[in-house]
Amino acid sequence: MAESLKKEIDLSQYPHINKGLEGIVAFSSTKSFIDGQEGKLIYAGYTIDTLAENATFEEVCFLLWNDRLPNQSELDDLTSKLQGERALPESVLNYLQNTSKNAEPMAVLRTAVSILSDFHEVDADTSKEFRLNKAISITAKIPTIIAAFDRARNDKNIVEPLSDHSTAYNFLYMLNDEEPGEQAEKTMDLCLILHAEHGMNASTFTNRAICSTESDMYSSVTGAIGALKGPLHGGANQAVMNMLLDIEEQGDDPVDYIENRLANKEKIMGFGHRVYKTMDPRARILRGMSEQLSKETGHETLYEWSEAILNTMKEKIGIDPNVDFFSATVYYSMGIKPDLYTCIFAMSRVSGWTGHYIEQAENNRLIRPRALYTGEKDLDWVPVEDR
Ligand SMILES: CC(=O)SCCNC(=O)CCNC(=O)[C@H](O)C(C)(C)COP(=O)(O)OP(=O)(O)OC[C@H]1O[C@@H](n2cnc3c(N)ncnc32)[C@H](O)[C@@H]1OP(=O)(O)O
Numbered sequence: 001m002a003e004s005l006k007k008e009i010d011l012s013q014y015p016h017i018n019k020g021l022e023g024i025v026a027f028s029s030t031k032s033f034i035d036g037q038e039g040k041l042i043y044a045g046y047t048i049d050t051l052a053e054n055a056t057f058e059e060v061c062f063l064l065w066n067d068r069l070p071n072q073s074e075l076d077d078l079t080s081k082l083q084g085e086r087a088l089p090e091s092v093l094n095y096l097q098n099t100s101k102n103a104e105p106m107a108v109l110r111t112a113v114s115i116l117s118d119f120h121e122v123d124a125d126t127s128k129e130f131r132l133n134k135a136i137s138i139t140a141k142i143p144t145i146i147a148a149f150d151r152a153r154n155d156k157n158i159v160e161p162l163s164d165h166s167t168a169y170n171f172l173y174m175l176n177d178e179e180p181g182e183q184a185e186k187t188m189d190l191c192l193i194l195h196a197e198h199g200m201n202a203s204t205f206t207n208r209a210i211c212s213t214e215s216d217m218y219s220s221v222t223g224a225i226g227a228l229k230g231p232l233h234g235g236a237n238q239a240v241m242n243m244l245l246d247i248e249e250q251g252d253d254p255v256d257y258i259e260n261r262l263a264n265k266e267k268i269m270g271f272g273h274r275v276y277k278t279m280d281p282r283a284r285i286l287r288g289m290s291e292q293l294s295k296e297t298g299h300e301t302l303y304e305w306s307e308a309i310l311n312t313m314k315e316k317i318g319i320d321p322n323v324d325f326f327s328a329t330v331y332y333s334m335g336i337k338p339d340l341y342t343c344i345f346a347m348s349r350v351s352g353w354t355g356h357y358i359e360q361a362e363n364n365r366l367i368r369p370r371a372l373y374t375g376e377k378d379l380d381w382v383p384v385e386d387r
C-alpha cells in the first residue's frame, strides 16, 4: 500500500521539501544580520561587539523598534515610558501569587503575558505608534512578572517596580529586594543586549507567523515564549546549568561525563547552532564574562569545567558553544536560580520579537507553507464496532 501511494505523489510539485526550513529565506528584515561562517552578528547596522561595548538595553530596544539609535531626548522618552509601564494589573499579580509554586517559570511567564491582553486594547488601531506602545508595555512588564513569581513561589514579599533606573537594575532590585551594585547592573544589562535579537530563530519565526494572521502582539509574544522555552532553543541555558550541577553532584569528571554522553548519542546542551558553524560571537563575549564573574564569586571550578567541556566538544565532534552555554555560569555567579535563565532570555528577546512584529505587520503576508501529505488516500469507512 505505502509503495503504491509513493507512486501517486507527484514530487515535482514539491521541489523544496525542507525539514526544519534550513536555509529558507521567508522574509526580508532590517533587524539583524548573521554570518554563520565568520561568527558575526549585527543588529540594525551595529556589530554585537560595538553594542556590547557602548549600548544600553534601552538603546537596543529603540534600535530594534526604529532601525536607528535614539538621540538623548528620544532615549530619555523611551526610558521613562518603560519605567512608567512596569507595574502589573492586580489580577496578574493575583495569578502570580496563587498559581502553583512548582510551576515552570517560563510557563507562568507565558500565561501572565497572555492575561495582560485582557487589560489592554489589543488591536484598536494599526498605527506604528500604537504598536510601539504595546511593545513598550509588554517589554516593561516581563521583568516584573518574572521577579514577582520568583518571590511569590518562595513566600517572599513581592517588590514593586521602581519608577527610575534601568531595566537591568530594576529587575535585580525586584528579584532580590536590594539595590544591585554597579557591576551586577552592568552584567545584566550586557546579557539583555546580547540576547535581544537573532534573525529568524524559532521563537521569532513563531511570533511572525502569529502576527501574519493579523493577530495581536500579546498573542505573538505568548506564542514566542512557548517556542523559546524548549531545550533546543532558549531552554538550553537552564539545561546547561543543570548539566554542570549534575557533574558536581555526581563528582564526575566533566570530560568523562561529556564523552559518555556523546558515546550514547546524546546532545550536549549549549552547543551547536543552525546558523553558526563557528563560535557564536555572543558566546565569545559571555565566555569572558563567565571567567571573570565565576572567579570573583568562588565558582571558578564551574568555569574551568565549562572550558574542559568546550575543548572536549571541539576535539570530539568539532562543535562550538552557542549563546546558552556561558550565559548559564554568568547567571549562576549572579546568584540567579537556573529555572529563571530562559525567562531572562525572554525578558531581552521580547525587544526583537516586537520589532519583528511591527516589521511583519507593516508588510504582511499570511505565513502558510505546505506539508507533503504522505498518508493514505481513499480508505473505506469502517464502523467503530468493526475496527
Ligand atoms: C538560543 C538558541 O536557540 S541557541 C541553540 C540552543 N540549543 C542547544 O544548545 C541544544 C543543543 N543543540 C542542538 O540540539 C542543535 O545543535 C541545534 C538544535 C541547536 C541545531 O540543530 P541543527 O541545525 O538541526 O543541527 P543538527 O541537530 O542536525 O546537528 C548536526 C549534527 O551535529 C550534531 N550535534 C548538533 N548539536 C549537538 C550537540 N549539542 N551535542 C551533540 N551533537 C550535536 C547532531 O547530532 C548532528 O549529528 P549527525 O549529523 O551525526 O546526525
Ligand SMILES: O=C([O-])CC(=O)C(=O)O
Binding pocket: 197, 198, 199, 200, 201, 202, 233, 273, 274, 275, 322, 323
Ligand atoms: O538563531 C537561532 O536559531 C537561535 C539563537 O541563537 C537565538 O535565537 O538567539
